Amino acid sequence: MDGPSHSTAASNGKSRARAAKATAKRADSDDDDQPLVPNKRASRKPPKKKTKVQDSIPDASEMDEGDKPPASAGNPSTRGKRKVKVESEDDDDAPLVKKPSKARRKTVKKEEGSDTEVSKPKKKGAKPKKEDNGEETPKKGKKAKKEDEEEEETHRWWENENPAGDGTQKWQTLQHNGVYFPPPYEPLPSHVKMKYDGKPVNLPEEAEEVAGFYGALLETPHAEDAVFNKNFFKDWLEVLKRYPPLDGTKIKEFALCDFRPMFEYMEGEKARKKGLSTAEKKELKKAKDELEAPYTHCNLDGRKEKVGNFRIEPPGLFRGRGEHPKKGSLKKRVRPEDVTINIGQHELIPEPNAPGTWKQVIHDNTVTWLANWVENVNQNHKYVFLAAGSSLKGQSDMSKFEKARELTNHxxxxxxxxxxxxxxxxxxxxxxxxxxxxxxxxxxxxxxxxxxxxxxxxxxxxxxxxxxxxxxxxxxxxxxxxxxxxxxxxxxxxxxxxxxxxxxxxxxxxxxxxxxxxxxxxxxxxxxxxxMKGLTAKVFRTFNASRTFQVQLDEKSPHNGTVQEKLNAYNEANRMVAILCNHQRSVPKTHEQSMARMSDKVRQLKYERMKLRHVLFGIDKKYKKQKKYAEDESDIDEAAVVEIEERMKEKEKEKAEKKFAKENEKLVADDEKPQDDSVLQERLEEIDGEFERLVEERGTGKASLKREKPAEKIEEAIEKLDERIATAKLQMVDREAGKEIALGTSKINYLDPRITVAWCKKFDVPLEKLFSKTLLQKFPWALEAEADWKF
Missing domain, CATH: 3.90.15.10 (Topoisomerase I; Chain A, domain 3)
Structure with missing residues (x-):
């Protein structure tokens, strides 16, 4: 790479005209934490967005030998044509693959700081009507047509004679649009300037951009790190040599630099963007998606495949992990001249979306990467691969775990x-x-x-x-x-x-x-x-991790336990593997707040149980003599009741305000007159009135429901609350036990996914509790493992 000039902003380049509109899907999920006695208006559950769970994908250090860059460019000859069909994880464009089964399509919500996912079903309206013979009536419309097309396009590559590939030719044809370079630097407003020795400095764009990298981190631990500061200032001085301040200021001492004006401006911009309306955010996302659309997919052997990390990382400051000696160093802007692309020999060479030409164009069908370059800080190769759900990635994963299983024989x-x-x-x-x-x-x-x-x-x-x-x-x-x-x-x-x-x-x-x-x-x-052919030290690590996991699951899984008890046993087995492999993490910053929220949830459930008990006592005093209803909740005293009800009241008001704002947003979008503030005020007054009734019930040992229910229904509700309280307590135990252990790394890289699939089938645990949507797409070949499958 050429010196400090690579740290500077790229000049404006023409964006591609081939951008396609990206569609966004939305799903609703249930909220099982509704308060016991909300008001009429607020009791309507507002739609909630589905939370996507992303799992990290192995970095360059985890790649197979076949994915390393070739010693020289060339056009390798093919050893016979082998048709490789691929599977894509795309749902938004033309139909490519069959959708997962109904059980695998549930929304997965991952609680903050946890490695245990909690599945919540989507609300998809009424169930399909059934004919007299008991069969469901065929679906009609575009959705059914799309599903039928996807059914036809499904390719089960893992059922091939040689599912893991032959280790040489990976593809026959490959067409793509290259990589997406980040937009050029946008200068700060003229009134926003860093200061040196108390005086504003007029920096050229190239030097201002690098100063801004540090300014953005001003109130983070990085800015308090001596090594980080030293490396940043050293690299910035190199940039200043080529692009000195326009006002002649001589910057020599780091201690005299004041980046706070930059920091405050950037924080203000963050707050401004956060405060945009939903419609404005959608427009910004739509524009971004249109720019990136040409790069999200490629065409491999005639099939559309989703590309994984198609974006070039923008310039910035290297942070590293732990006590890295180069943390704070300048990560220079990557340009087309730094990037080698790998594409089919007879395909049209794409034009980069930034000024310049590709470093090299090769046609190597023995590797699976689409592009690579060398980053300037550690001189590491960076790659663009297909997404985790692609057939090539699947073949690589399957081959890795089969190799580990083969070690059992040796x-x-x-x-x-x-x-x-x-x-x-x-x-x-x-x-x-x-x-x-x-x-x-x-x-x-x-x-x-x-x-x-x-x-x-x-x-x-x-x-x-x-x-x-x-x-x-x-x-x-x-x-x-x-x-x-x-x-x-x-x-x-x-x-x-x-x-x-x-x-x-x-x-x-x-x-x-x-x-x-x-x-x-x-x-x-x-x-x-x-x-054993292909055996390395790394295979031993995968083998021992999967074998340990299998043994731990066999020993600790409770056959007659609740789902949460089984999940705790699963996570405990995973923790044993993580400890073996030294997969540590620092305690999440939000751990204490997360535990506090879970504790509040348990107390809320106990409060609801207390109110239902009081309702039962009002119906028939004999319930007081029954042991399961007689004892009061140990930690729900009068002070706790006040706190819980106040919190419930605040949540209800917040929901009402959000719903009111959303309704007005929709009315404005439809060119209709928004509702008057008096409508919101009326709703808030109703909430106040409802909670005044709860205040009157405090300390009386009596309670009432908005709609009367028979005693049998209330007993059932109490039983469900007992189950939810037990589950929540188990989740707290699991969360605390795993606060310093990273469970995701082993689940993604070291544990054969068929162990998890077979265990879920054997112990009747929904797979979505353990595998996010990303992992379900990453391991389609593992989903058919039988309940008796063993590593």
């Missing part, structure tokens, strides 16, 4: 060999055996050598003596930074021979010396490949 022999080599007279063999033990038993990553300017992260083969402490008789204490600068700190009891070997390996070495100085990742993987 693992006993491998373990016997390396345990024998633990006592080998050849030091290289003994170190290799010790490394294999650590990779197999402790699930350590193999590790690679790092440069001086990279984060000091290590794996098994790159451990230094300082990272392992010996505690007789056979305990090893590990303390090092693993992938993504996540600390690995564990005390582990190991085989006595492994402990003895470690003591030998550390002899006559300093803390900075390599512990396993005769082992290299490449040689280790070559050795493993001798046992």
């Amino acid at each position: 693992v006993d022999r491998i373990r016997a060999d390396y345990r024998e080599d633990l006592k080998s007279k050849q030091m290289a063999d003994r170190q290799r055996a010790t490394a294999m033990y650590l990779i197999d038993v402790l699930a350590l990553r193999a590790g690679n050598e790092k440069g001086e300017d990279e984060a000091d992260t290590v794996g098994c083969c790159s451990l230094r003596c300082e990272h392992v402490t010996l505690q007789p008789p056979n305990i090893l204490s590990f303390d090092f930074l693993g992938k993504d600068s996540i600390r690995y700190y564990k005390q582990v009891e190991v085989d006595p021979q492994v402990f003895k070997n470690m003591r030998i390996f550390k002899q006559n070495k300093t803390d900075e010396d390599a512990l396993l100085d005769r082992v290299h990742t490449t040689k280790l993987n070559a050795h493993l490949n001798g046992y």
Whole structure:
């Protein structure tokens, strides 16, 4: 990449004219937390937007060998034509695939900070009418036609003779529109300027853009980090050399720079955008979707496929993870001259939506990426792949897990060999055996050598003596930074021979010396490949994660428990895998607030149960003698009742105000006169009146319902509340137990999805409770696993 000029704003370029309108779908979901006695108007449930759950997709470090960039451009010859049909996850454009089954189409709502999804059914109106013979009448209209077309387009690639592909040719034809470059920099208003030594500075656009990157982070922990500040200022000074202040100001000291005017302006813009009406936000989204539409899909072997990360990341400041030595460095603007695209040989080469020409155009059908470039901070390759639900991604995932399953047939022999080599007279063999033990038993990553300017992260083969402490008789204490600068700190009891070997390996070495100085990742993987084709240290990690998960599920799953009890057992098994693989996370900032909300929910349910009990007592005093109704809720005293009812009242008023605003918005959009504020005032007064009745009931031990119900119905309602209270308490326990464990990483990358599918079928748990819509689309090949399937 060319110097600091890449950090500057791109000049205005013509946007593509091929933009297509993107449609947005909306769905309603039930709200099971409605207060017991809302007023008439407010009791109508306002429509709620469906919350989409996105799961992270593996980064470049997780890619297969076949996806690495070629050594040189070329047009590889094909070894015979193999038709590869693909499946797309798109629902918005022309029909491509069959929709998931009814059970898989439920809306999935993920509570904040949790790895457990809660499924809520969509309201889709009345059920289809049935004929006299009991069969449903055929659907009519465009929707039915679209579903029929999608049914025809479904391609079940995993049923092919060789579903995972042959490892060479990945496609025959590939057409796409390249990548979407971010828009050029828009200068700040002339009155918004950073200050140096208390005086405003007139910066050119190129330097102002970089200053703005820092200004936006002014009140974040990054701005308080010395390494972050040092790296930012160093790179910014390089930009200032080429684009110095227009007023001649000499910027030399970071401490004299004041970016607050920029920060305040940006915060004001955020607030302004947040305050836009729904209609205005929709218009902005529509315009954005139209610009991006040409890049969201490609055509692979004659089928439309959704592209995954088609957007080029905008310039900014590198943040990194943990104590990365380059955090704060300038991520320069990526231009077409930096990007290599991979496309079919006879396809039309797309024109980039930013000024410039592609670095290179290749036609390599042995890899699955559409574009790649090298980012300037760590010199890492960045790729554009197809979306998670594509057939190529599915084949890669299926191949990975099948390879891990295949290891089951070889693992006993491998373990016997390396345990024998633990006592080998050849030091290289003994170190290799010790490394294999650590990779197999402790699930350590193999590790690679790092440069001086990279984060000091290590794996098994790159451990230094300082990272392992010996505690007789056979305990090893590990303390090092693993992938993504996540600390690995564990005390582990190991085989006595492994402990003895470690003591030998550390002899006559300093803390900075390599512990396993005769082992290299490449040689280790070559050795493993001798046992089984394609076997690497990474396969061991996947194998042990899935095997551990299967064993934990078999041991801990309650056959007769509630759904939530089963979900807790599932998450506990996943936590065991996450601990094994060191999938840690810092406690979410919102954890305490989230736990408080869950606690409030439990108290609200107990309040509703108390009111229903009082209603029962009013119907017949004999209920007071029944044990299940006699005892008061332990934490619902008079102060709690006041707090709960006040909160209920505020929520009802908020709902009424939002509904009123939405109704007026719709009227304005239809060119009709909006409702007068008196309508809202009337609704709010009704709410006040309803809650005045609740105030009168406080402390009396009496309660009434707006509509009378028989005692049997009230008993049923209390039973349901008991179930909901028990479920909510279990969710709290699960949330607290997993606050420092990342469950998503193992679920996406290390656990064979067929284990989860089979478990859900065996224990009658809806799959949507555990797999988001994204994962259902990512693992279609796994959804047909039978209840008795085992890893």
